[in-house]
Amino acid sequence: MQKVYTKIESIAGNVISVKAEGVRNSDLAIVTSSHGESLANVIKLEGETVSLQVFAGARGISTGDHVRFLGYPMRISYSEDLLGRIFNGSGIPRDNGPELTENLIEIGGPAVNPAKRIIPRNMIRTGIPMIDVFNTLVESQKLPIFSVSGEPYNEVLARIAMQAEVDLIILGGMGLKYDDYLYFKETLEKSGAMSRTIFFVHTASDPTVECLLVPDISLAVAEKFALDGKKVLVLLTDMTNFADAMKEIAITMEQVPSNRGYPGDLYSSLAARYEKAVDFEGAGSLTILAVTTMPGDDVTHPVPDNTGYITEGQYYLKNSRIEPFGSLSRLKQQVNKDTRDDHRALMDGMIKLYASYKESQEKKSMGFQMSEWDDKLLQYGDLFETKLMDLSVNIPLEEALDLGWEILAECFEPKETGIRSELVLKHWPKSAS
């Protein structure tokens, strides 16, 4: 169907409507205006009236501009040629490489049948003790970094990506600052990881609608590679911008907002994306690590709140550290039983002691007397924060566990740690006792 419609009935926000026949929901169209061409997709049908969201934005579109329906939904080319390339949210190259048109796949495909899923089983090593020891990342996990703006969340994301032993990295940038975009690009190039990376980037200055497409396009490609046996890591930053773009469209479409202006289907929309994380039996896997900035450092804000209800834990980034409280990997118990015999006990024991340290610290700040025990805890907390929590620490899990024992031995008697005696006997540093 190649009929061209030349009468745009209404323009509101980035949504236009035309009267047309035989158009299918979700299909693509090309809108041609004096500013050039833009893709658009159908988001609503009402009698003859077809509403479309214009990817490049409706600014400057005139009622007499042309709309041509393509008769198919949003697609992206899938092949090894994608590797090392950079695209925008509509799948158009942002680098100087050629446009890819072969082997097109649809985006936003159906969900995986729960009966076909398997229990996650492989740890992803990052070299960051706060992750590896305390909140282990697992292949096929979906996990956001909850961050206050201004925290080095993109650095953390890049670091995990560089260190993770995966076959392929797909970076979906939404509302990315141009500097951050360059930072990712340079970091990946420098480390030689660029050749196994695909970028889908929407920067802060690009049209809003393209921001909406980034997760779907990134995940569609990732899913395909995973089906082809690859271990894929998808990085999405920043999902709060994605949610805000959804909010914008919802308001344009005059949907009733549910909470602080966000549409009622915020949960379902976020879940549809995050649930793409999967481990395919007999093939590859798809792991999602996302950034969710928390407006006003408020974890109850609808975006982090809905995200927390969907994902399998979260890393809480605060004061340039991954906080032990608030951070959670819900899949850690699937893998930390097989790493080392002291992993679980040390993880629990050290966090409980750190919680006691926080209490002592509070007591101290209120001017209450410090006991001998309080002093030990204060020393411990300090060592924990500098030697393990600091983000610059980069050591393998086993070394981090050993370091944990050393810190304990420096501050406590074995029986004060609350850790099972047999483990203490085996792992307590010989020099200390």
Add this chain to the structure above:
Amino acid sequence: MARNSGRVTGVNGNMVTVQFDGDVSQNEVGYILLGEQRLKSEVIRISGKIASLQVFEMTAGISVGEKVEFTGLMLSVELGPGLLTQIYDGLQNPLPELAQQCGFFLQRGVYLQPIPDKSWDFTPVAKVGDTLFPAQTIGTVPEGIFTHRIMVPFDFANVAWTVDSIRPAGTYGVREEIAVLKDPKGNKKSVSMVFTWPIKRPITNYVERLRPTEPLVTQVRIIDTFLPVAKGGTYCIPGPFGAGKTVLQHMTSRNADIDIVIIAACGERAGEVVETLKEFPELIDPRTGKTLMERTIIICNTSSMPVAAREASVYTAVTIAEYYRQMGLHILLLADSTSRWAQAMREMSGRLEEIPGEEAFPAYLESVIASFYERAGIVKLSDGSKGSVTIGGTVSPAGGNFEEPVTQATLKVVGAFHGLSRERSDARKYPAVHPLESWSKYASVIDAGKVAYARNILFGGNEVSQMMKVVGEEGTSLDDYVVYLKSELIDSVYLQQNSFDPVDFAAPIERQELVFDVLFKVLGSVLQLEDKKAARAFINEIRQKFIDWNNTARDDERFEMYLREIEELVAQRFVGYERRAAKILQVK
């Protein structure tokens, strides 16, 4: 009767408007014909000649003018032997069979037969000439560990049906005729082992509803002792994300002392269902010696599956529960999470442009939640036996704040409230049920006086701990401090329970009674403690013993040893019983 058809006039998200010719009824099922595909939908509003349908599938590719076929039937489930051990989506599509046919992904428009075509050993109960009413037993088949009653279909007219013919004992296919019934006017109807029932209509074939008084043992101490649930009762578990709602329900689904468990995974993570799916067929249920799967049905409409089917899933679950209740069985329905179901209603209501209520939930939210929980209950059946449906739903309040419409509407109708607290889960005090804010209207298995006494200490300890934050430990009296320590003791050795410990994860009721009695004696004792340091050291020692005891299996020889050691420890410092405790124990 020739059924109606219509044409699509609009598509908005998962709602489609259809112009139709003849008559269409509310909640009737229609199919949108999209090439080869038939997309299942339900009529949710009729206005003039336009019907609004919620589509149980993704609506991409639908265009105006597409043909719609109406079925004249309401959204229904199939009922009959073979439901147990099944894994269905919200519309009763069997997911493993779907996977066999379609592979990794769910394919829209594929609807498979819910009840597998299988043969069953039928034993007739009724004889030719007997008269039966709907839901009365025609015969039985053994379904795993249960005697499955083959009943007069519930949708038969409520009159005395005469058995015209019935097949002798033998093996028959599930859809084969096993009897012919005749109504008083002589109209004959054939009956097989399977029939259908509309999910949004409660099954009411019972003599009377009874008050839920019999405890439903979950083997979670804080619940059974302090915040009990009754068979045929209702309860809810609200809590912020990550507080432990799913883990708590998962443990309950494993350990609850009940005949059948139906898990409705409603709009939550698919990964969580997988754990149940893979574990239950391996876990032996000590009560039956069979795997847990044999008493379980999973209705699974996870968050990335179509939203409209999510709305249907809780009704599918409760209808199957009511069906088994009619066999004199006790069923526990666990829904995780009811908020996702409410959100599905909200999405639809928004598309219908209804006037929104608080947080954009529809104005009828409260009544819909109330009528869902109303489908729980314990009933007396026509043969005198009793059956029950208990409903436990999690609630996922926005921002973890219970002052929101779904939590509030739920609290109005349920019999017990197990509120999870962020503070407790952060401190890794699991299960993170808040002991002071939660409540239950049902009776505990443990003596009410003792429970009240312990609760008092919890309240008292909480007050002291608040006060200590202001005046410090040094500004607190020894007596107050001891109350505080005792409340901490209850918390750490009784309220907290390690779900991942091979022994502690389930506390049978006899064990709870024993442990609580021993604990009560500690709580009720006046102890000789010189100062706070001694008090803390003493309580720590007791605590350690209790924890070791909790982690020791009943048949382990150390079980009695720990018990003795605790009693000896207390005896060393025992001065006498506190006045109210003495009264409860009927000692001086």
